[in-house]
Amino acid sequence: MTKLRTRHLLGIKDLCLEDIELIFSTADNFKEVINRPIKKVPSLRDITIANLFFENSTRTRLSFELAEKRLSADVINFSASGSSVKKGETLIDTVNNILAMKVDMVVMRHANPGAALFLSKHVNAKIVNAGDGAHEHPTQALLDAYSIREKLGKVAGKKVAIIGDILHSRVALSNIFCLQKLGAEVMVCGPRTLMPKYISGLQVKVEHDLQKALAWCDVANMLRIQMERQDIKYFPSLREYSMQYGLDKQRLDALDKEIVIMHPGPINRGVEITSEVADSAQSIILDQVENGVAIRMAVLYLLAGRSEN
Amino acid sequence: MSPSPRIILDEKQLNIIIQRLCRQLIETHDHFKDSVIIGLQPRGVFLARRIHYQLGKITGNPNIPYGDLDVTFYRDDFRKKDLVPNKTNIDFIIEDRNVVLIDDVLFTGRTIRAGLDAMMAFGRPADVELLVLIDRRYSRNVPIQAKYIGQTIDSVASEKVKVDWKETEGQDRVWLLTNEETKAGIA
Numbered sequence: 001m002t003k004l005r006t007r008h009l010l011g012i013k014d015l016c017l018e019d020i021e022l023i024f025s026t027a028d029n030f031k032e033v034i035n036r037p038i039k040k041v042p043s044l045r046d047i048t049i050a051n052l053f054f055e056n057s058t059r060t061r062l063s064f065e066l067a068e069k070r071l072s073a074d075v076i077n078f079s080a081s082g083s084s085v086k087k088g089e090t091l092i093d094t095v096n097n098i099l100a101m102k103v104d105m106v107v108m109r110h111a112n113p114g115a116a117l118f119l120s121k122h123v124n125a126k127i128v129n130a131g132d133g134a135h136e137h138p139t140q141a142l143l144d145a146y147s148i149r150e151k152l153g154k155v156a157g158k159k160v161a162i163i164g165d166i167l168h169s170r171v172a173l174s175n176i177f178c179l180q181k182l183g184a185e186v187m188v189c190g191p192r193t194l195m196p197k198y199i200s201g202l203q204v205k206v207e208h209d210l211q212k213a214l215a216w217c218d219v220a221n222m223l224r225i226q227m228e229r230q231d232i233k234y235f236p237s238l239r240e241y242s243m244q245y246g247l248d249k250q251r252l253d254a255l256d257k258e259i260v261i262m263h264p265g266p267i268n269r270g271v272e273i274t275s276e277v278a279d280s281a282q283s284i285i286l287d288q289v290e291n292g293v294a295i296r297m298a299v300l301y302l303l304a305g306r307s308e309n
Numbered sequence: 310m311s312p313s314p315r316i317i318l319d320e321k322q323l324n325i326i327i328q329r330l331c332r333q334l335i336e337t338h339d340h341f342k343d344s345v346i347i348g349l350q351p352r353g354v355f356l357a358r359r360i361h362y363q364l365g366k367i368t369g370n371p372n373i374p375y376g377d378l379d380v381t382f383y384r385d386d387f388r389k390k391d392l393v394p395n396k397t398n399i400d401f402i403i404e405d406r407n408v409v410l411i412d413d414v415l416f417t418g419r420t421i422r423a424g425l426d427a428m429m430a431f432g433r434p435a436d437v438e439l440l441v442l443i444d445r446r447y448s449r450n451v452p453i454q455a456k457y458i459g460q461t462i463d464s465v466a467s468e469k470v471k472v473d474w475k476e477t478e479g480q481d482r483v484w485l486l487t488n489e490e491t492k493a494g495i496a
Contacts, residue, residue: 033397
């Protein structure tokens with residue numbers, strides 16, 4: 001296969017296995033590029049990309065911006081704070097105004113699920129979803145699966161536990177889709193209050209005991225408690241959550257095998273994961289960040305380069 | 310009736326040419342002290358690896374630096390067709406080195422143009438030379454010339470030169486095909 005099936009990257013749900021494999025093999029090439037003395041290629045020199053972040057972000061935004069710059073694209077950044085969104089401008093108006101300045105691609109993060117899909121139907125640009133509410137975060141799932149592939153050789157047949165706040169996590173949903181397409185077994189683990197109702201329809205194992213989940217898995221992907229999305233109390237206290245679902249060295253030492261530790265960031269050290277574990281040799285958290293740039297370069301390259309005939 | 314597909318070089322001729330190219334390289338590069346060899350992906354690497362191997366045998370130095378270079382990200386026909394990148398594998402810096410760039414067929418010169426760009430990501434070479442197996446004369450789009458040439462051929466633009474390698478097609482030979490033959494998948 002030489003090109004993606006989709007014109008936009010809205011979610012993992014729209015991708016087929018071949019799409020994901022094409023993104024991975026292209027990312028392999030970009031990983032080599034970003035480790036060169038000169039880390040830049042001219043592929044997207046005639047492309048302008050707008051990064052629209054209606055929600056806060058550090059890693060994803062920097063990672064996308066770096067990926068765009070390493071591909072030689074022109075980049076404009078937009079964040080909702082300090083913009084006319086505050087004055088009541090609609091999403092389509094905002095984006096169409098930006099596109100009127102001849103922008104070819106839009107990378108968008110938005111608090112509303114489906115915002116990227118909505119945009120793709122109403123504006124004439126290629127859209128990359130950088131997170132839409134608690135729906136999808138496709139590039140994160142791709143880089144997570146890519147990091148597992150890099151560390152363990154393959155994804156198929158591996159057991160991956162996604163642990164923590166599943167209910168509010170777009171990373172969890174995209175990861176489940178992506179890992180399943182690649183043939184991994186997926187388990188979600190967390191308190192009952194942080195399990196979404198739809199989880200029973202996703203063919204994943206559900207576990208509420210962290211130690212059992214750890215004993216089952218090859219890879220533990222620790223998610224952050226998303227305080228900013230929690231409108232009510234889902235658990236008595238952070239301390240109690242940490243006691244039951246926090247990953248520490250004692251829990252890892254109790255296992256008879258070494259598992260791979262992942263975290264999409266930002267880490268709440270001492271809540272879902274202790275510093276000792278996050279900085280240990282088992283942790284591939286910083287590899288995930290490095291791979292994020294390569295994966296995003298691959299996605300942008302494949303979408304921008306897609307011939308339309 | 311169009312003529313049947315022509316084999317312009319068979320295995321024996323190809324080997325003789327590779328031997329000659331190696332000796333020409335040795336003539337100018339002496340002991341390859343400051344020289345490196347870079348094969349262009351995807352098809353130039355087979356020739357480049359053979360030349361590298363032969364040079365090792367002839368000079369007694371099998372450790373001449375060698376790398377594969379992919380030019381996909383530097384091409385000028387991005388978006389005109391879907392381009393799938395290949396592996397770049399260069400674990401040395403070419404700063405102040407003499408680079409021998411190797412490809413199988415020199416046609417429009419655009420791939421080499423991209424190759425020159427791609428190469429610069431690994432440093433500023435002292436000198437760059439181009440070696441090709443087949444030089445298709447009178448078909449250049451950009452002013453690029455090879456210093457070492459296996460065979461020069463005159464062909465029309467609609468024709469295609471196809472180089473088969475043992476590694477991929479099971480046999481070493483070079484074809485000259487018409488447009489129709491290329492489409493029909495002959496050879």
